[in-house]
Amino acid sequence: MATTATPTPTPARRRRGLPVVRQLRQAVGLQRGMLVAGLVLTGVFLLTAALADLLAPYGYNQLRDADGPFGAQQSPSGDHWLGTTVGGYDVLSRVIYGTRTALAVIVVAIVLSLFLGVLLGLLSGYFGGWLDRVLVVVCDAVYAFPTLLLAIVMAIVISGGQSSLWGGILAAAISITVIYIPQYFRVIRAETVRIKAEAYVESAKVIGASHWRIMTRHVLRNATRTLPLILTLNASEAILTLAGLGFLGFGIEPTAAAEWGFDLNRALSDVTSGIWWTSIFPGIAIVWVVLGLTLVGESLNDLADPRLRSRRAADAGETGEVTVVPGGPLGAGPAGLAGIEGAS
């Protein structure tokens, strides 16, 4: 038996709003702080990617301007705010253009893994049987591989390790896709198996609805609740995988696109000779994006769970009220205020 009284049914039906906006309204305290911080970090990332051409002082593969070559490993100055790399590129411009590569990889990787993972999970969970068993075993096998190793293998298979702009992006995205399909598959499959046993699916069966109709209309729409959460968390992991690939030399050539992992790799030898600017800034960019996306994901997770969600205290003004006499009531009665006043 539920302990709470039925909450007054507010006509909140149409006011549910967009996923993230709704949560922003709901959040309070630390959770709100986390969510806002995450949204700000992510917002800056997205804006930078969109406005890269306006923000960057030079092109990502520009080595010289009207005054001649930039020169390699120049320390930060008025011309090059964040200095130049060992290859002679402008660090600031490459950090800014790097957001584009990162965003493209995230979007492609997530779209691919989302569609495939959800479809397979739905079919597998709904029909069960041998299809389910085979898919689960395959996904478990993928889980067992170290993700980066798998991504490297995929990168080699897809582009032979060499990369143009889109070749590199696709290679990175598809290798990330392979790793994340099992996650979406698992989540959607588990939800489908749970929802399949719900009474409303049985009632659809009793009505005589076809499998496809049950799957799309009744199961899928109810199974996608946790997706935004995995989406944001996977996006941040995708950045790390991309940076890892670039760092290990399977990234995108500097002439084709700016890529933080690749720049870090090239900055490796600089660190020992005291050249800090070539590694710090791409590193900060990676941390920035990962932190932003993770904060959004984590706070969405907490807000989605009513047990983790903090709320405004019921009545800030009334909690302080304590009885006059320990164990006594507030007002009337022999132990309350009235009683004491009457006795004195």
Add this chain to the structure above:
Amino acid sequence: MSTERMAPVGPVVSIQDLSVTFATDAGRVVAVQDVSLEVRAGEVLAIVGESGSGKTVTARSILGLLPETATTRGAVLLTRKDGSSSHDVVTLGRSDLGDVRGRDAAMVFQEPSTALNPVYKVGWQIVEGLRAHGGYSRAEARAKAVDVLRRVGIPEPEKRIDHYPHQFSGGQKQRIVIAQALVLDPGVIIADEPTTALDVTVQAEILDLLRRCRDEFGTAIVLITHNMGVVADLADRVAVMYQGQLVEQADVRTLFSAPREEYTRQLLGSVPRLGQGLARTQERAAARPAGWASATPVVEARDLRIVYPGRLRKPDFTAVDGVSFAIRPGEVLGLVGESGSGKTTIGRAIAGLTKVTGGSLSVLGTEMNGVKEKRFRPVRERVGFVFQDPASSFNPLLTIAQAVAEPLVVHGRAKDAHEARGRVDELLEAVQLPRSFGDRFPHELSGGQRQRASLARALALGPELLIADEPTSALDVSVQARVLELFDELQRELGFACLFISHDLAVVDLLADRIAVLYRGQLVEEGTGAQVLGAPQHPYTQRLLASLPVPDPDEQAARRATWRQLT
């Protein structure tokens, strides 16, 4: 019967001006408002009310067992059994609360299977309470646990103390939970719907045990229940709650014979009683056309057998074993039995949700043994199904109108939910729901309203057969009465045949033309309401009937004596 026995001692629990507010997403919700109650030593106080009336919150506040989102005002004074100390639970800190819980007041939960930890032996779980309050050596604690198990009626407690929860039946588990509560000899036990999850026959045993707790241990009991029969059976005093407020408080006899408040009268009036359906059934039987008895049955089962295959080398489980019955057109067959008797399985088999493994089951002329889904799909149009829990039988993302339109769309009577809206409005009106409710989502409706909508959906295609699987057991009594009335009206108007599955004899009696009693997968008795309930032949039916508590303290006392003879 109990007033003389009670010693005139002070209250064990004294609740004064208690108000509890919850912080929710929709703002603050007042669950309990200015409630004052007293529980005297050795007394059973029943708190009754509909769900959401605040009865559970009130009782839980005695143990300080409210969630963090709750804000409590007022005082809950808890006195130790020997009168040595007394605390205000509301102001107690965490560690002091731990000291009070178990020793001064203990709790018995609704669902015994979840209240016990499955990975520990039951003895360990009882001793845990003793150890938490200190002062017992290992051997002493064990001896005490064995003793308390014996006193709650567990056979061979020396041996069974080392068993795990899954080795006990549901009723025995509830006994162990009660033993856990009793072991520290608390002044008061809070029993939150202690018998709701149990079968009627087991319920009678547990009620008997709780009565012994009061008589032998001198423990006061706060009994939270929605079942008026249980109240009449066990309570000394009754407090009626409605929307967070205390409506009426009276001696059990006074309350049942002369309820003061209008709400109490309504509540008592909506409790179904045995024998109410007799006149209605006779009237209907008289109105049947000649030759009705020889008409082709809508559903006919012959030696029906349904077996669930066992997993991992466990033997198969036979849910239904050689059952034969028939439902003729326009007839309501009530199927009664306890949980595990196979009644739901039969309902599901008729709807094609469970495979028939043996015998023959013909539904509207289609043989269900070995039927293919493709061949059965056209028949589905003629069968409606009402599920037990209205909360889960609606897709939460579809509006009521969309859900009710679903059968019409699936069977091509309408292109989409929008086109079907006219018919949906008619249906909603037929089940007495306002048209505007069609635009609402399931969670915006109350339990009773949802069950009406569920009925509308089942009737959307004008079925010849309706299967109702415990349609009212998730509802409050007052709501149940209205839904049953509506059901009866619609059945008379539309004339569909119906299989009405329920564990509640009184509900089945109200609606059914004939009653079939299932026991462990077998049909033990079948006949009209007058035959089965008036002169039961099978010992199981007799026991079932005697276990059913009736909402009248004096009559119930007499019935209790009969029940004792039978067991």
